Amino acid sequence: MRVLITNDDGIFADGIQELTKAIQKIASVYVVAPDRERSAVGHAITMHHPLRAERVKLFHNPNLPAWAVNGTPSDCVKLAVEAILPERPDIVISGINRGPNLGTDVLYSGTVSAAIEAVISGIPSIAMSLTEVKKPDFSVAAHFAGRLVNLVLEKGLSSDTLLNVNVPGITREEITGVAITRLGTTKYNNEFEQRVDPRGRSYYWMVGEVVELDNGNNTDLSAIRENKIAITPLQFDFTNYKLIKTLENWQIDF
Amino acid sequence: MRVLITNDDGIFADGIQELTKAIQKIASVYVVAPDRERSAVGHAITMHHPLRAERVKLFHNPNLPAWAVNGTPSDCVKLAVEAILPERPDIVISGINRGPNLGTDVLYSGTVSAAIEAVISGIPSIAMSLTEVKKPDFSVAAHFAGRLVNLVLEKGLSSDTLLNVNVPGITREEITGVAITRLGTTKYNNEFEQRVDPRGRSYYWMVGEVVELDNGNNTDLSAIRENKIAITPLQFDFTNYKLIKTLENWQIDF
Numbered sequence: 001m002r003v004l005i006t007n008d009d010g011i012f013a014d015g016i017q018e019l020t021k022a023i024q025k026i027a028s029v030y031v032v033a034p035d036r037e038r039s040a041v042g043h044a045i046t047m048h049h050p051l052r053a054e055r056v057k058l059f060h061n062p063n064l065p066a067w068a069v070n071g072t073p074s075d076c077v078k079l080a081v082e083a084i085l086p087e088r089p090d091i092v093i094s095g096i097n098r099g100p101n102l103g104t105d106v107l108y109s110g111t112v113s114a115a116i117e118a119v120i121s122g123i124p125s126i127a128m129s130l131t132e133v134k135k136p137d138f139s140v141a142a143h144f145a146g147r148l149v150n151l152v153l154e155k156g157l158s159s160d161t162l163l164n165v166n167v168p169g170i171t172r173e174e175i176t177g178v179a180i181t182r183l184g185t186t187k188y189n190n191e192f193e194q195r196v197d198p199r200g201r202s203y204y205w206m207v208g209e210v211v212e213l214d215n216g217n218n219t220d221l222s223a224i225r226e227n228k229i230a231i232t233p234l235q236f237d238f239t240n241y242k243l244i245k246t247l248e249n250w251q252i253d254f
Numbered sequence: 255m256r257v258l259i260t261n262d263d264g265i266f267a268d269g270i271q272e273l274t275k276a277i278q279k280i281a282s283v284y285v286v287a288p289d290r291e292r293s294a295v296g297h298a299i300t301m302h303h304p305l306r307a308e309r310v311k312l313f314h315n316p317n318l319p320a321w322a323v324n325g326t327p328s329d330c331v332k333l334a335v336e337a338i339l340p341e342r343p344d345i346v347i348s349g350i351n352r353g354p355n356l357g358t359d360v361l362y363s364g365t366v367s368a369a370i371e372a373v374i375s376g377i378p379s380i381a382m383s384l385t386e387v388k389k390p391d392f393s394v395a396a397h398f399a400g401r402l403v404n405l406v407l408e409k410g411l412s413s414d415t416l417l418n419v420n421v422p423g424i425t426r427e428e429i430t431g432v433a434i435t436r437l438g439t440t441k442y443n444n445e446f447e448q449r450v451d452p453r454g455r456s457y458y459w460m461v462g463e464v465v466e467l468d469n470g471n472n473t474d475l476s477a478i479r480e481n482k483i484a485i486t487p488l489q490f491d492f493t494n495y496k497l498i499k500t501l502e503n504w505q506i507d508f
Contacts, residue, residue, distance in 0.1 A: 041295075042295070048291075082445045160494070180506075181498075190336075191332055204306070233493065236358070238490060240415045252405060254394075254401070
């Protein structure tokens, strides 16, 4: 089994190192990841400057084939599959992200976009995030990633779908189960803080607090609140099929 | 009626100027757009450096309220709605993009991501693209945008949905109609070209040709091939609901 690992926190982040350690016990691992933090890049790709991939040594295993790329997580997956790797991976894992990727926020997520890029290339994928930001312990999530990789390759996934996994930042004993969920809805309040620079010109910092709009059952947000691991199957046909008929009745001409 | 206009080609691009000219005939227009080209940025947002918004004069109408932002199209919509505009817009139009935003490529589109950001903020929106890149004539698309704005505000759109509009790059007489479509599937072949720099180090350019994978009826891709304007309703709950039951049957523990 061949696994490609990437992330959006950068190739030297703890989350990808812990994930790599866990997965190399069960598979041949390649690591191709951004050379620095690339969070909140969404599904960006690099068209206007050239990409470079440098062979790097990871601390815990200097012999592991690993490349740092001066691009986005989506670039890393594309470049790995099309140009760098000597063989096609069986599965791609993106993460482990330091912080959650839940609800509407998945739109902004480099971690999730790398997993989407894998599915576009016809390779099953998993996005892994740990909800804890300040003192992350990636060991539970890393172990769970190993289990899930085996399951996905054994059972198969439909070719248009990835699994978005969020692991609560608590001990294994505190976790109450695994929930298969839908995406909740999140929104930010008070999004910008205006300041004035030393030259008298104003600028803005994005700040804002997450507000959960959808408090229904069975969302990724509610699962995390219940101390469960949330697994959300995501696809990327954004068509609103229900609305096609409605719009046809508008009888739009030009 | 108040309309916020943005794009991903930059505030001085021809497409946004033509769109602004057409829309200011029927509404109060605000323009908040990136200070330079920001295509293929996907749904990126700027969290790690401060955003600035500079009042600028647009060539055709120096009195129009217009701001150039050093951020992505998504940043522009967030910042406009939350911090810059004196009042909330009734609708957001993103474009007119120079080049198509069709099929799977909408994932990478700054134009579409700005329209998604508007919907997240609770404002209906339209993403407008012209399929012609080399010698774009935006007049037909600009005129059509005006019609569509009126229709959307008259009929209403469900709050989770935007309209992704692609106008073929031909004359008005050559256009054969308006089609309500679903997203097709696109993929790129031979995506990277490897070169060697003057210092002997290799680098990669993203190249690649679009391959249409989905040749079914009623896609945005097929409509454009038939010289029709393609309108695709898009939503952004990416949950694959069909797969939830399947995954529950896996009985995953941790």
